[in-house]
Amino acid sequence: GPANDNCITLETSVGRKQLSCDSFLQSILEISPDVSVLMSDHVHQAKLSKSRTRKSVTRTVEWARKILKDAKEKEDTKGTPMFFAAVEGGTILAQRKYCATALSKIEGLSGFVIAGLSTGETLYQRKEIITEVVACLPEDKPVVASTITNPLEILEAVSMGIDLFESGYPWRLTDQGLASCFEVRKGFDKQQFHPQLRGRSLSKMNLWDPCYKLDDKPVLHGCKCYTCTTHSRAYIHHLLNTHEMLAQVLLQLHNVFHFQSFFKNIRMSIKSNDFNDYRKWFEERYERVHLENANE
């Protein structure tokens, strides 16, 4: 909903609610999460007017200062959560840089979120935004990129300095009956491809496909998640057909696990100093696996 200089408006399951800095801080202290992203004047679209963007940045910085100041005064023995500030500014680089710089000067922040990605900006714009914003932020604090989901884009963002991602990717796959199966480590995941799928992308498999009707193999060979160590593709296919919730439960277990193993491998490659090699290998294998299989 619309925001003003003091409040944002949220649509909730019990109607429209207005949130001010005070009510925001009070709610956060009551809920007591480990990390809280600060309330910002966020408009969820890439194409915003200059003046609206400027206002959004001004409010966001002002509110961040106010909330942190109030939080410091309220500090109790139980401890306040860590606060991450949201860097706004849409696709206007100057505004993004201003916002990032201003926020990085506020005392008491533990990290930053680059808000408003995947709202309609081009991939080139996104790259610019990330690069410029990261350059303005302190090196010793984590940076979160909002809504970057595709594994290739994740690797690109990591190379630009992003540390954390929030993503609905696993659920979006699950919701469509898909299981992710892209390779995450060299030579480890030896997929058992179905001959009928030759030539088609195998970063994910569609368990609705009738070719799985009699397939008693696990979703992904070698995957250690509950689903792959307990159930078969045929069972999940059957559950999808009969509209059983267990289908989504099993798929989600796998998709989250698989996604996390991808990140585990990213971390390992950073630690052993060959992230760039890992990225190069990944890009060559991703979505290209079917070509190799076609020659079998």
Added chain:
Amino acid sequence: HLGNRPGGDIVEKLGGIHKLMNWGGNLLTDSGGFQMVSLLKLAQITEKGVLFQSPVNGSSMLLTPEKSMEIQNQIGADIMMALDDVCPSTSDDEARFIEAAHRTLRWIDRCVEAHKNPQRQNLYGIVQGGLDAKLRDFSLKEMIKRDLPGYAIGGLAGGEDKELFWRVVKMCCDYLPKDKPRYLMGVGYTLDLVVCSALGCDQFDCVYPARTARFGTAITRQGLIKLRKQKYKGDKTLLDPTTSVGRKYTRGYLHEIASKEATGCQLLTMHNIEFLQNFMKELRGSIRQGNFPEFVKEFMRKEYPSGEYPNWAVDALLTAGIRLK
């Protein structure tokens, strides 16, 4: 209906239902005939079998005793149910009752004939007859003649008067062989489980625990907890110390998610099923230890703290030698 989706042949090709589900415990398949009662509009019953119209795509399927056996053989469950002609106990069409009781017997013979796997799969016959003593008597005598691995008491648990219900259950239990399991279909609530166990039933099935969970109700020894009620808002007490879900979640939390979130349905379902399994385990234990009457009395005291026991339960338990004060 596994016979429809994925199809009996598919289940068989995948190694049977245990393998498909990766479940090592015992499984039971129904004949597919229950839909006669629950989806009567879509069923046409003849001597040959039941003609169903699939609610999924409108296609018709003729379910004969032979077809039911074939599908259940393919599925491969440990216990199979014979296809019976079911007339709901709340019906008042006497002619229909008589027809159903007789046809069920002709069908049991066709089932036995068609059953390809008697060494590994146990075919239960279902005793019918509604609430009519004569018909029940007839059905019992005839069914026992077939010397089956187990017997089900069918046609009850459809909302009929409890006074009539327990008398029919008792009659069946008195007649059925003492060394074969007695399976009372569609029961039920904890009170019914206790009373019918006292009357001689061994095996039960019911949608109740899972269904009531989805509506936000938890079954506990203190009675039913309807978690959607406002009084549970902010309630910091744990749900129930006797189950794994009950020990982990507060009533206040469950109040927020009960019947609203999928997780709420799942957690309460897990609780209710674990609760009932613990309950029956205790019941069995009391039989083995020889203090089943004490178990029953203790249960009734907790369930009805005011002491106002339902009359039918008092009468039924009396015939089992348990006198409630």
